[in-house]
Amino acid sequence: MPALEIAHLTYTYPTGTRPSLQDLSLRVEKGELLAVIGENNSGKSTLCYAIAGVIPHFFHGQFNGSMLVGKVNTADQTISALAEHVGLVMQIPGNQLSGVRFTVFEEIAFGLENLGMNRQVIHARTTAALALTGLSAFAERSPYQLSGGQQQKVALAAVLAVSPSLLVLDEPTTFLDPQGARQVFDILLELKRQGKTIILAEQRLEWIAEFADRVIVLQNGEIMLCDTPEEVLRHPQIKRMGLDWLPYTKAAAMAKEEGLWAKDRPLSSTFSATVAGLQNG
Amino acid sequence: MPQPEKQSGNATLFIAGKSWLHRLHPFNKLLYILLTGVIIYAGPKGWPVEVFLITLNGIMALTGGVFTAAWRLLWRSLLPLTLFMITIHGFLHADNRIILFSFGRLHFYQEGFVFAINVLLQLNAVLTASLLFVFCTHPADLISAISQAGWPPSLAYLLSSPLLLLPLMHTRIRTIQAAQRSRGLDSEGNFFKRFLALFPLVTPLVLGALVEMEQRSIALEIRGFNAPGPTTSWRTIADSTGQQAARWTMFFLIILLIIGRIFR
Amino acid sequence: MQIRLENIIFRYSAGVPVLNDISLDIKKGERVALIGHNGSGKTTLAKHLNGLLRPAAGTIRIDGRKTDTESVARLSGIVALLFQNPDDMIAKRRVWDEVAFGPKNLAYPEGRIKILVAESLALFELLPLQDCNPYDLGYSERKRVALASIIAMDTPILVLDEPTAGMDPREIVLLTGALEKLREDYKTVIIISHDMDFIAELVPRVICLAGGKKRFDGLVRQAFQDQSLLAVCGLLQPQIVRLSTYFRQTEPALTPVEFLENWQRRAK
Known part of the structure; x- marks a missing residue:
């Protein structure tokens, strides 16, 4: 059974004049890391909201098609009831703090309390989430006093603590420095190893190339491409979708033009593939 | 990263500590404020009662380690009021008869003076009782106590979110002001200039707050705030039969005093 | 400066x-x-x-x-600062007014304001949106509005805090173009x-x-x-620097073009 199955989803916001998602169908297997990329306003955040049930339960609008998380049809459940199955990290970190908890520890424990976990479980999971995100030293601080980057980690830790089988992350590293971002991707990789399914909307394509199992490119709410990161990121049409080749791919393309890259070898989008291509040119 | 301007964490006066006052159940402290108020309003009259209550609160503040803080706050808030009340009533109270002393044709009377002192003592008694609560109760504990008592979480939310979000709002105002000064808006200088500079603040503040509110309510939903099943609470509030008995005693005392007052 | x-x-x-x-x-x-x-x-x-x-x-x-x-207001005619979060900056209900806010505060003549605003809007492809309410736009569009409103102030010094955060590659190309123009105008950035x-x-x-x-x-x-x-x-390390370091190029490359040049120079 797939972890997520979307069939012919078309959605228009109540104030929208055209659909933000158009006839979108997608099947994500358990344990898969699927990256969602595309220019701004292409529907990435809308898709994230739809998977977590925020659409159609919070934003109503025109919703057609179906969205299955495991066996659960999101249209039949409240957002809060879905919380156990789907975790969502939203784009702007400060806005997703609960506003009811005074310390980082309690903020991360908040979701577990809502799900009625007992004290031992709350303690164990919150402590583990703090450690994994490197926030242990901040446990007793007010989450409102943290920087944007740290708040982004709190939001991630809060989802990790609940440990839903499906995680949806909407650009979770925007405010982090390069090493902080790398840390987040390492955490995601670890979660994947534990069998979690991850949907990741992201602008930092360098990481997508390295870590994603599959990538979809959205434009005007439609899936334009759906393939492995290698295929998508070297796709000749990607510029028309508001994206761009990575410097690795550009270097490979130039090398090919100069005859330094084997003719039958596809262009690369990761460090190792570029190195291999150049060495065997 | 974003706005690490000087921030205050929350809008509370809480002073961290481990004293018995800190450990006392929040409801007990709340009921004590109420009881003090009712004693002042409906209990035996006269300064000995008020002085007794103030002394009692003073001793509690001392053992709770918040005496200095309470003293500082009281002094600052009550001194101007004291001067004002004594002057006004000493000179102008309606029942004034006995002259204590005079400045030329201005007479200072005993009745007004006694009245002012009495009101100030009453105020002081209630204020000190409230300070014991405010200084020794972490807002989170009050909120947990409310949820533990089985009251709806939305009530807890209503109480706690202003404490956390108002300072956030304050920080935002300062950030927006900074951004606008950076764009040449002259908000330094005379009152008029500063007043005019307030207008461009309103749009980003209100619209920003609306966006934020929408996002926060989504966040609450996706974190299961309205999940159907039973919830638990990490922060637990110590309670005991003794404390419960004290609560009921205070509660009945309050009722008795009010009934006594009505039928007197 | x-x-x-x-x-x-x-x-x-x-x-x-x-x-x-x-x-x-x-x-x-x-x-x-x-x-x-x-x-x-x-x-x-x-x-x-x-x-x-x-x-x-x-x-x-x-x-x-x-x-x-x-005062900050005085200095704002010399140093313009882009805040990280565009929502901290946006004060007007119309994109055009927003971009004109700084120049107006600096008391530039009407004609100059019009030119500066139009130029800045054009740099970030905002001309078609000039009558919109900034709050009806997406986050990265608001970011572009904020950038345009800083550049419209025509100060000799510009400080841009995280100008690329949240921007997609197409928008980053716009930003690159704007930076080129600032260089031509001899601005410190x-x-x-x-x-x-x-x-x-x-x-x-x-x-x-x-x-x-x-x-x-x-x-x-x-x-x-x-x-x-x-x-x-x-x-x-950035991607190209990483490649360049791996291949032990004596002068590390910063762009794909430099990398290839280094590569070919060594081959000869």
Whole structure:
């Protein structure tokens, strides 16, 4: 059974004049890391909201098609009831703090309390989430006093603590420095190893190339491409979708033009593939 | 990263500590404020009662380690009021008869003076009782106590979110002001200039707050705030039969005093 | 306009210094990047340049003149600062008015305001949106509005805090174009960014901060070669530098073109 199955989803916001998602169908297997990329306003955040049930339960609008998380049809459940199955990290970190908890520890424990976990479980999971995100030293601080980057980690830790089988992350590293971002991707990789399914909307394509199992490119709410990161990121049409080749791919393309890259070898989008291509040119 | 301007964490006066006052159940402290108020309003009259209550609160503040803080706050808030009340009533109270002393044709009377002192003592008694609560109760504990008592979480939310979000709002105002000064808006200088500079603040503040509110309510939903099943609470509030008995005693005392007052 | 910082120290009330003895010189027309880990003091330093924050010790001079007694409003005609979060800046209900807000405050003549606003809007492809309410736009569009409104102020010095955060590649191309125009106009531009690939391609000189101290000030090429410096500053090598380092190119490349040139030079 797939972890997520979307069939012919078309959605228009109540104030929208055209659909933000158009006839979108997608099947994500358990344990898969699927990256969602595309220019701004292409529907990435809308898709994230739809998977977590925020659409159609919070934003109503025109919703057609179906969205299955495991066996659960999101249209039949409240957002809060879905919380156990789907975790969502939203784009702007400060806005997703609960506003009811005074310390980082309690903020991360908040979701577990809502799900009625007992004290031992709350303690164990919150402590583990703090450690994994490197926030242990901040446990007793007010989450409102943290920087944007740290708040982004709190939001991630809060989802990790609940440990839903499906995680949806909407650009979770925007405010982090390069090493902080790398840390987040390492955490995601670890979660994947534990069998979690991850949907990741992201602008930092360098990481997508390295870590994603599959990538979809959205434009005007439609899936334009759906393939492995290698295929998508070297796709000749990607510029028309508001994206761009990575410097690795550009270097490979130039090398090919100069005859330094084997003719039958596809262009690369990761460090190792570029190195291999150049060495065997 | 974003706005690490000087921030205050929350809008509370809480002073961290481990004293018995800190450990006392929040409801007990709340009921004590109420009881003090009712004693002042409906209990035996006269300064000995008020002085007794103030002394009692003073001793509690001392053992709770918040005496200095309470003293500082009281002094600052009550001194101007004291001067004002004594002057006004000493000179102008309606029942004034006995002259204590005079400045030329201005007479200072005993009745007004006694009245002012009495009101100030009453105020002081209630204020000190409230300070014991405010200084020794972490807002989170009050909120947990409310949820533990089985009251709806939305009530807890209503109480706690202003404490956390108002300072956030304050920080935002300062950030927006900074951004606008950076764009040449002259908000330094005379009152008029500063007043005019307030207008461009309103749009980003209100619209920003609306966006934020929408996002926060989504966040609450996706974190299961309205999940159907039973919830638990990490922060637990110590309670005991003794404390419960004290609560009921205070509660009945309050009722008795009010009934006594009505039928007197 | 030359910027000179001498031994700047700054702390928030009685804490450890957020900026610890920072000195630097930036020449007129230079493009400099300020990089470092989260909380390294980049934004705090930026806010010193236009007087929003005042140093506890040390002096800031612009063109030789000390700025510590100048008001922020006065300095805003010299230094324009892009805030990280566009929502902190946007004050008007119409994009055009928003972009004109700064120039109007600076009391530029009507005609000049119109030209500046139109040019800045064009740089970020905002002309079709000029009558929209900024709050009806998406986050990155608002970011473009904020950028345009800073550039419209036509100041000799611009400080851009995280201009690329949240932008897609097409928008980054617009930003690159805007930076080119600023260079032609001989403006001094200081960019704070976490986007290493962006910096590698566009900025020749970097200043690295870590824990409030200046750890490096020099050529971007050199900074990206120094692994221990990058580790201290929470940074990682940009893609092309990584390739170039791996292949032990003597002069590390910053762009794909440079990389290929190095490669071919060695082949010969």
